[in-house]
Amino acid sequence: MKVRGVRLYGVNDIRLEEFELPEIKEDEILVKVVSDSICMSTWKMVQAGKNHKRVPENVAEHPVIIGHEFTGDIVKVGSKWKDQFHEGKKFAQQPAIPGQMESPGYSYEYFGGAATYCIFPNDVIEKGCIWEYEGDSYFEASLGEPMSCCIGGYHSNYHCEHLSYEHKMGTLEGGDILILGGCGPMGLGAVSYGLTFENKPKRIVVTDINEAKIARAKEVIPESEAAEKGVELHYVNTANMEDPVAELKAITGGKGYSDVFVYAPVKSIAEMGNKLLAEDGCMNFFAGPTDTQFSANMNLYDCHYARTKIMGSTGGNTDDMKEAIEKSAKGLINSAVMVTHVGGMDSIVETTKNLPNIPGGKKLTYTQFDMPMTAIEDFGKLGEKDPFYKELDECCKKHKGLWSKEAEDLLFEHFGVKA
Known part of the structure; x- marks a missing residue:
């Protein structure tokens, strides 16, 4: 199938392009990516290219999909995993794979978050790094990874x-x-x-x-x-x-x-x-x-x-990730405090390349549509001419200026995304 995504080819060389995703094998899972937040670690990887420890030597010939703080929907399940995973369910995932350096967003040709669809390989599934997610919003599962790092620090x-x-x-x-x-x-x-x-x-x-x-x-x-x-x-x-x-x-x-x-x-x-x-x-x-x-x-x-x-300490383990998502779903922690900007697929390349120079906190992206990377605090000004941003601004102001499931749903409705 044809998909859109951002792939790394070398030092400071990432490209938004269309490419072919192969048919999944019986031990793989096809997912639709809905949200992916941009991590400073990705910027560091882009600066290093193949010199990064997680990036394969042949990345120029076999580019990898970037992005590792992602979530979405399970689309197709290989026969090996039919009893454990169900098509149509949301998923959450742990990008730090136990026992290996390879991880999504760094090492895999068809497995990363900055894409419309990607494939979970068998080694990742076997290590329990994907699970069905029952939360209401997508963005909270995307932010489960950075929040798990904070949790890992407390536990360490x-x-x-x-x-x-x-x-x-x-x-x-x-x-x-x-x-x-x-x-x-x-x-x-x-x-x-x-x-x-x-x-x-x-x-x-x-x-x-x-x-x-x-x-x-x-x-x-x-x-x-x-x-x-x-x-x-x-x-x-x-x-x-x-x-x-x-x-x-x-x-x-x-x-x-x-x-x-x-x-x-x-x-x-x-x-x-x-x-x-x-x-x-x-x-x-x-x-x-x-x-x-x-x-x-x-x-x-x-x-x-x-x-x-x-x-x-760096990163968090799977238990940290599950704790982050569970406590977010219960309202015990508020991962939305991290987010200051929201954008679409077409904003990922430039935002990633310039991440240290963009003020604010987390840059949250939605991969099923295009939208400029926009600061939440700028919604009001943009709303003077665009009623969509006016509605987003009013929504965020109801939540102390923070992103929310309500704002996410407004975005999906505006861009015609079924989620």
Whole structure:
């Protein structure tokens, strides 16, 4: 069948084109992709081309479909999987395939999210990385992958009693969490999850140096909402502080933070986070740098005597993904806080290539139609001339300026998509 999709050929070479999708084998599943959010990891892959660890050497001759944060509908099921999967059902998927580097959006010729249709291969299905999804919206399943990364970070941190060798996994219950550079899409996802994590903290402090981002963060996850859930939430602009380390530590009464997440790959921020660790504190270097030699100065005296820990986490496992989708469906977390832009298939190439230069959070795409990549905050202005954008703007304003199932349904109705 003929499909449309965006494929990688080499360094900074991605193309929207029509190509032939082969007939599925008895151990494969054909899906219709409905939504796919664009990840910074995809931009990094495009910059590296075949030098990326997940991209095959022969990508120029056998281009791969990009995009890994996707969901949609099951269209056709091979005979091997007929008892487990059902045509017409929504699906969710985990792009981090256990035991292998290959993953959708990086490694497969016919398996990726930036396409109208794609094929799940047998190795991915066997490892439980696709399942039927009962949620109402598509976008929440697309955002399950980035949210699972935030969840994985919370689960990856650990603590232990003095002279005990038992690691207690997860951020410290009743502790202090610091999210540095946390008013971007992933940071807001982490804040939303922190308010519902079973190891609920006493306090979450979120820093940034951009007042506009801080203002939006306060609007979509206000301190009052956190207080209702039993968590003390602070948003702090460190650019306005004379001594950020001293002033951030003062918020905790001088003891420092049990858990620090570094959400920006900046040396000075990593070093600040290390200085702010409490005894037995755990610092998670969450942000992925592009520099393979990236390093920062760490206090190994505290590592020895105060038992501070330095680690990193990337991605989330299948349980994290299922937790993200389940909690989104129940309204316990709000993954919509990540989204600031919405577009169609024709917006994917330029948006991906220029992702670091486009302000805001997650760029959510719908692959069954064309639409310019548009900031949600611009809907109102566009609505002065276009009644469709006026309706979208009114809808988003009803949801604190956030994307929603209602907005998604308006989009489908406008473009004639059956979902």
